[in-house]
Amino acid sequence: MKIQKENNQQKNHSSIIFSYLFLCVSISVYSVFLYVSPEKSINALSASKNIFISIIPILVFVIFLMGISNLLLKPKKVSKYLGKNSGVKGWLLSAIFGILSHGPIYVWYPLLKDLNNQGMRTGLVAVFLYNRAIKIPLVPIMVFYFGIYFVGILCLYMIVASLCQGKIIDILEEHRSLKQRTKKI
Amino acid sequence: MVEKKKNILCKTNIAFSFYKASKSFTSALPVLIGVILLIGLFKVYLPSRVISSIFTGELLRDTLFGSMIGSISAGNPITSYIIGGELLKEGVSLFAVTAFITAWVTVGVLQLPAEASILGKRFALIRNFLSFVFSIVVALAVVITLQVIT
Numbered sequence: 001m002k003i004q005k006e007n008n009q010q011k012n013h014s015s016i017i018f019s020y021l022f023l024c025v026s027i028s029v030y031s032v033f034l035y036v037s038p039e040k041s042i043n044a045l046s047a048s049k050n051i052f053i054s055i056i057p058i059l060v061f062v063i064f065l066m067g068i069s070n071l072l073l074k075p076k077k078v079s080k081y082l083g084k085n086s087g088v089k090g091w092l093l094s095a096i097f098g099i100l101s102h103g104p105i106y107v108w109y110p111l112l113k114d115l116n117n118q119g120m121r122t123g124l125v126a127v128f129l130y131n132r133a134i135k136i137p138l139v140p141i142m143v144f145y146f147g148i149y150f151v152g153i154l155c156l157y158m159i160v161a162s163l164c165q166g167k168i169i170d171i172l173e174e175h176r177s178l179k180q181r182t183k184k185i
Numbered sequence: 186m187v188e189k190k191k192n193i194l195c196k197t198n199i200a201f202s203f204y205k206a207s208k209s210f211t212s213a214l215p216v217l218i219g220v221i222l223l224i225g226l227f228k229v230y231l232p233s234r235v236i237s238s239i240f241t242g243e244l245l246r247d248t249l250f251g252s253m254i255g256s257i258s259a260g261n262p263i264t265s266y267i268i269g270g271e272l273l274k275e276g277v278s279l280f281a282v283t284a285f286i287t288a289w290v291t292v293g294v295l296q297l298p299a300e301a302s303i304l305g306k307r308f309a310l311i312r313n314f315l316s317f318v319f320s321i322v323v324a325l326a327v328v329i330t331l332q333v334i335t
Contacts, residue, residue, distance in 0.1 A: 016212055018216075018298075018301075018302045019212065019213065019214075019215040019216040019219075019302050020215050022215065022216050022219045022298045022299075022302065023215040023216065023218055023219040025219070026218075026219035026220075026222045026223055027219075027222070029222075029223070029226070030222055030226065033226060033230075040229050040230065041226070041229075043229045044225040044226045044228065044229040044230070045222075045225060046225075047224075047225040047228045047229060048221050048222050048224065048225030048226075049225075051221050051224060051225065052218075052221050055221075059210075062210070063203075063206050063207055063210050064206075066205075066206035066209065066210065067199075067202045067203035067205075067206040067207075068202075069206075070201075070202035070203075070205050070206055071198060071199060071202035071203075104296075105293060105296060106216075106217055106220055106293075106296045106299045106300070107217070109213060109299060109300060109303040109304055110209050110210050110212075110213045110303060112303075112304060113209070113213075113303050113304055114206075114209060116304070122308060125304065125308070126308075126312050126315075129312065130291055130316065130319075132290070133262075133287070133290035133291045135262055135290075138262055138263060138266070141263055141266055142266055145266050145267070145269065145270035145273075146266075146269070146270070146273075149331060149334065149335060150283075150327065150331060153327050153330050153331060154283065154287070154323070154327050157323045157326050157327055157330075158287070158291075158323060161319040161322065161323050164319070165312070165315045165316065165319060168315060169308070169311060169312065169315070172311060
């Protein structure tokens with residue numbers, strides 16, 4: 001338990017270093033572009049600003065959801081509904097939550113990490129992320145461009161693909177933990 | 186007295202839960218800002234007309250290109266539908282367009298650093314690789330099914 005806690009702390013520490021390093025790299029790339037083509041880069045900066053403003057409500061919503069999940073969802077509950085023995089219920093819940101979730105994919109990463117730490121299966125994290133591709137509010141636009149049959153079939157196959165992806169990731173995870181256990185022995 | 190204690194405990198729990206949530210989110214914020222900065226650059230330096238000029242008419246090559254371009258593209262999915270619709274009008278195959286719009290929403294090369302940093306490098310790489318492969322498989326399955334039923 002103690003070793004796992006230490007490992008988690010180490011992981012968190014290196015992920016914080018990585019995130020600041022990544023931000024520095026992004027700012028450096030921007031600086032280069034700003035030097036090469038100032039006008040275009042200012043347009044890009046304004047596009048980034050617009051994206052950021054548009055996602056603020058979703059960010060607030062995600063923080064709220066994270067707070068609620070910290071308050072109500074205890075590891076036992078999470079593993080019951082989304083853990084190893086969650087069965088079909090787990091697959092269905094992740095797929096439905098993925099379809100219903102809004103906003104850019106990256107704003108959901110911290111919440112999924114929290115749930116994963118509390119016992120959510122890694123395969124179900126993948127199912128959630130894949131199903132985010134199905135956007136119910138955008139279906140009418142898709143139908144306008146590609147027709148109703150195309151959209152229906154595409155959505156159906158995407159759900160099937162998400163489940164296959166989740167299963168593959170679960171198998172790989174199991175294989176990895178089995179390998180680690182045999183190494184320890 | 187007992188009720189008062191319970192109330193205080195409940196409030197402390199709520200405050201702690203939201204503190205934990207905001208702390209966990211703040212640690213992810215630098216990567217999110219970095220990704221948003223890169224998406225802005227991408228939108229300006231690689232407009233949709235550049236994307237449409239890449240397709241040549243070869244079925245398999247276009248499908249693969251569709252997946253590749255969809256993977257490195259970012260932004261609202263509506264943009265991918267609009268580009269996809271335009272590509273269809275210009276005669277690009279439905280295989281390529283389906284692969285393109287599927288990869289656009291399922292693979293995130295630009296978001297990969299954020300995903301790797303928050304959810305783990307191994308998970309992010311495997312998930313994105315599988316999503317790329319599935320974008321081609323889904324494209325083939327959708328178009329073949331459409332051809333069979335219509």
